[in-house]
Amino acid sequence: MKTSLVLLSQLNMCESKERTFFKLIHGPGREEATKEAKTRAKEKRSRLSLLMQKAEFHEEPHSLRSGLLARESRVSREEAVKWGESFDKLLSHRDGLDAFTRFLKTEFSEENIEFWKACEDFKKSKEPQQLKLKAKEIYEKFIQNDAPQEVNLDFHTKEVITRSITQPTLQSFDAAENRVYQLMEQDSYTRFLKSDIYLELIEGKPRRPTNLRRRSRSFTYNEFQDVKSDVAIWL
Template identity: 45%
Template sequence: METLLFLFPQFNFLAPKEEAYFNMLGTERLQAPTMKDDTTRLKDKERKSRLSLFLTKSGSHENVSPHKKTNPTPNNIPTEAALKWSDSFEELLKHSDGVETFSQFLKTEFSEENMEFWLACEEYKTIDSETKLLSKAKYIYTVFIESEAPKEVNIDYSTKVIIQKNITHPTKSCFEAAQIKIFSLMRKDCYPRFLTSDIYLRLTKRRAPGANMFRRRSRSCVFNERGEATSSAW
């Protein structure tokens, strides 16, 4: 399988909050994705509640509440530039405006965690310091990967287990399998809907598929002298 890598350092939407985050959690350990008893589940909910509150205040976890209003799509994006995004999902990701607009669309579907996770992985792969790599790996795992994480992405159990084992000694590729799965999900599932969404159609000044372009001609049925039915249009 061909590895998909897109390094866009200009997309620094997730500000580093790892140090403050882990200071807040103290000595809590990363939890493997296993079955939990009632007491553990209660502790998890309390910890997730603290995490969500922290992320909301820090600004690194947008739209925690589904009722939070999203930022409007920029109106100064040239139509020609927006039209290029329909060439491919990869082309959209090359443009910061494209990423931002697509993220706004994902918020309308309550799935913005997919793009946030993908961007976090892109930023993670640019880190050279082993200390920062470990801190960022733990942050990504806790926010996006572990069970009941505040921004848990939709990946399979086996991939979660592998990541949980690898982040004790993280490498730049330890989230690669999960990132590819989320990339594929966005490209095959979300991206086609984005291209027919009101957000994108307004930018490109297009009409929605199936919209009536012409008034349908009405037809009336009459009978000739021999009693045969004929039709006429007007």
């Protein structure tokens, strides 16, 4: 009887050790795999959330669109027609400059008008220190390679500006400004006169609903499919 009890006790101990060993071998692996799967699912949800936020950011909210239409309505048709007479008349009018800037944003080329406005402001500088500060800001924002809003300039023009940036004058950016001005006048301005933004002003009514900057949504579908495959993990 004692022998049977001893054997049964040893058998139970062996079985317990086997379960412990099995848990040591397989438990962490499963736990690690689960953690990794949860991490992947969390990353996918984060990407999906970010893409959705970008999509919402690029959409033109209804309230913003309403505000733009209200502002546009204050511009008389006669004034808007004058903008079509010359590019200079468009830029010399505050509402015309604003309308053209919004048009360039729809084409993702607003750096050109922003550079032109910065140059016009630069030429109003009166103190040498102010001149140097603004010149440095313009150079870093629009001129240097990989600038945040780098404008399209030829190598020679950029070199001249680079050499003179430490001792700038009121004429330091004239050549670059003229080049960008001509580019907008010959290219962007002609498209602006055919755009809905301008035609709505001279016709006095919206032509069709705008769908500006909605392209980000097209990237969310596949991401959402990936996230759905792991839904059992993170729900």
